[in-house]
Amino acid sequence: MSKDCSDTSQATGFHHVAYACRDIHENHRFYEDLIGLELVKTEVTPYGDGFFRHTFYDTGDGSCLAFFDLHGVGEEDKDRTDISTGLGMPLWVNHIALRRNEDQTAVITERLQEAGHGTYTLEHGWCRSTYVTDPNGISLEFCVDTPGFEPDRQRALELLDAIPESTVKVI
Numbered sequence: 001m002s003k004d005c006s007d008t009s010q011a012t013g014f015h016h017v018a019y020a021c022r023d024i025h026e027n028h029r030f031y032e033d034l035i036g037l038e039l040v041k042t043e044v045t046p047y048g049d050g051f052f053r054h055t056f057y058d059t060g061d062g063s064c065l066a067f068f069d070l071h072g073v074g075e076e077d078k079d080r081t082d083i084s085t086g087l088g089m090p091l092w093v094n095h096i097a098l099r100r101n102e103d104q105t106a107v108i109t110e111r112l113q114e115a116g117h118g119t120y121t122l123e124h125g126w127c128r129s130t131y132v133t134d135p136n137g138i139s140l141e142f143c144v145d146t147p148g149f150e151p152d153r154q155r156a157l158e159l160l161d162a163i164p165e166s167t168v169k170v171i
């Protein structure tokens with residue numbers, strides 16, 4: 001590990017991550033009304049011959065999930081916001097995961113299902129995850145630590161070139 005990067009004691013995780021959205025209003029209704037993230041900032045910026053809007057939703061601890069609403073700034077297709085399937089990968093590969101507890105996940109899941117959004121839940125052993133696909137074609141996960149994982153840097157390093165020991169198929 002680089003010496004300059006080794007001290008993360010003052011770090012506080014993500015400031016924000018940003019993705020393009022297809023429809024800013026549909027996206028807003030989904031993330032604020034159903035997921036419960038509050039819109040805390042919007043920027044409107046001219047760019048070349050076009051402009052973009054940039055929205056920031058507080059994920060709960062001040063870090064934000066941000067979106068771009070693009071208008072003629074170089075995008076080939078405004079609707080190609082699906083960051084996995086759009087790149088030829090399964091839906092679940094590139095995704096967003098929010099840490100939530102069981103009660104919060106239950107409330108969100110009920111709201112999503114009442115609004116017609118399909119969800120599914122997987123047990124991962126150390127966490128329980130509920131997934132939904134957002135209006136942009138991005139997989140969104142609600143991750144409940146059960147109880148979470150103990151960091152194990154040495155083992156993690158050893159496994160960087162590992163292949164599975166069993167042939168259990170994940171479908």
Ligand SMILES: [Fe+2]
Binds near residue numbers: 095097141
């Ligand atoms: Fe995940």
